[in-house]
Amino acid sequence: MPHCVLVADRVIQFFWRGSDIMDFDLPEDLVAAREKIREFARREITSELAFKYDRDEKYPFELREKAFKEGIIDYQNPWAMLIAIEELCRQDPGMGIAATVSLFGVEVIMLFGSEKQKEKYLPLVNSGKAIMGLAVTEPGGGSDVAGLKTTATRKGDSYIINGSKMFITNGQIADFFVMLTRTSTPDSKRHHGLSTFIVETNRQGFKANKLEGKLGVRATNTAELVLTNVEVPAENMVGEEGKGFYYIMTFFNISRIYVAAQALGIAQGTLDRVIEHVHKMKQAGEYVDENIQFSIAEVATRIEASRMLTYKAASYLFQFKPDPKITSMAKAYAAETAVFASEKALEITGISGLNSDLERFFRDAKIMEIWEGTSEIEKLIITRMITKTEGEGN
Amino acid sequence: MENEEYDILRSSIREFVSREIEGKSLEIEKNGISKEITRAIAAQGFLGATFPENMGGSNLDMGAYSIILQETARVSPSLAVKILLLNSVAGELLKESGEKEIAQSLITGEDEIGVAFSEVLNGTHEEKLPVKDNGKIRGSRETVMNSGGKYLLTAVEGDKNDLVLVKDGLKTMDVKHQLGFRGFRISQVSIESGDFTEICSGGSGRFSAILDGIGVEISSVALGISYGALNKALDYAKVRTTFQRPLKDYSPVSSSLSDVLSEIEILQNYLEKAPEMDPKHIMMLKNRSLDLMRRTTKLALQVHGGYGYIQDFGVEKFYRDSMTLSSLLVNRQRDSLKLAEYVFETPSGTI
Incomplete structure (x- = not known):
């Protein structure tokens, strides 16, 4: 998701524009983009297809291809991309994420890669001809990125990589990964001595084992990677040796905004279906009591607040001045909203919800509070940033 | 039972569940409760926990039955709910109808019974109930719990809204959405031409009362x-x-x-x-x-x-x-x- 190839005039102003205007509306071209994406999502992501991909734990290659072909996935336009993620996840989270995550980790190359790496890899993924992924998390690692154990040892003009990675999105289908490894033993700070490499998946010693039996987002491909003496040329190192941790943290400050958009889409998708259910209740002459009305109002309000936070974080990022505090607020709040909305949706719709897309949304939503930084980690970041910048907190 | 007896019962059930079920709990989620597990819990008396002795049950009091449900749910909620459906829902009705032989086949795990009462739950939009037609039951039910077995309990359409035990003619559809209790099947069942026994009138109300x-x-x-x-x-x-x-x-x-x-x-x-x-x-x-x-x-x-x-x-x-x-x-x-x-x-x- 190359949000960094930005056109300056694509920045959306959510705040003071002039002395007396605070404009919260999207520009007309983005409104039109949303409509086009929505139409695509409704046409290509039917309830039946979503059910099938979820049941079979199958990656929707066809959807991804069509999305590229019809210009739905356009990484040159970050705002449109953000809205595409939101709208496709609104239709179905598993398929929506699968279709929009095929460049996961590309920002590391864009921001820190050499010109040669950019020329070699970016056209492939930007055109949809290749799929990539980011390989950071390790078995038993999770939030503790600096504790990783995968090593890259220099040998002449190459590095030999040994170790394993866990919960890797696109694990079995990617053509290459941006991978975080340890290139030297840490000094007093564990996050020192980490470096990033581009690792092609056709290299000898590379193995991907698909993880099956996920609670949700089952149309996405997730795998454990095992690297046994995988040799990569030294020129595959991204940026400087020992700076990998900083690169990955920078990346997370970008990707979390896109996860917030996923969560926003899930929450909105559940609300759409609840509203449909309420219409049916009314048509059947059933009374929609105030408890239900309060729940709907609360979900709708949280969605609106999540959208404002997400767009604000995106606005800062797309102006090249990311604000990690707002980013973490957006990610954590949107994730909690997705889970909250999916729970309320099943409470309101009861048995008809259990027999519908909503049961899948309920399963899908929970990952939002876990991946790309758990809600707990986001809260710690928020407090650290507030403490650092405003002198508050512990 | 006295408190000490409950404690002994709890520890013996926990030991059984740990030995016989815990290691198979993932298998239950993936492939359902096997015949082997059903027989094992039947042998422990769980399937007939509250059935009277003359029907082959254990006639346990609520305290003991509650312990069975708690201890099985700790490891496999599916198994606990299967026990609950048989004892507290089907069992109540079978006791009324005096279907001794059927009760025995269920308690021993030989046969299975599905229950359909979605019309009394939240979120139902006018599901059509099956009908009586020339001495047979025809129609379908959307959400049958523990479907796939020989018998079905359902209310039927009509002034009396009878609650019936359907004894044949059942066709179980593929499972579509099943969020939970994957140890047993929850699916649509069509009743093509089923023989039945009437249990009581006011079937949906009876199911409501049972749930209450x-x-x-x-x-x-x-x-x-x-x-x-x-x-x-x-x-x-x-x-x-x-x-x-x-x-x-x-x-x-x-x-x-x-x-x-x-x-x-x-x-x-x-x-x-x-x-x-x-x-x-x-x-x-x-x-x-x-x-x-x-x-x-x-x-x-x-x-x-x-x-x-x-x-x-x-x-x-x-x-x-x-x-x-x-x-x-x-x-x-x-x-x-x-x-x-x-x-x-x-x-x-x-x-």
């Missing part, structure tokens, strides 16, 4: 699920390290898990007195047990992080099952009205 009367059983399953999920999280928090410290050392983890355990133990004490409680307090217990179960299962999954999201770790099933229990065996809106009426001593909360 199983507050202790639902609370038992809910607390069992809470214990099961929490135990997983406690164990994980002790062994999983992050940033070079075990999870249990982080205050948000330790305090949230400790808080939840406190709530579970308080409700557990309350549950043990439930067989002597009035309907108002049973409703309160059920309300709080369901709420606690939902919060506990969500917390337990979150503590596990990415591993919680994977079936192999055995914690995500509690998250799915807790939501399913709250929707498939509970009519939240009706419960809410009832509770309000108990509290205000007059119909309340209707707006």
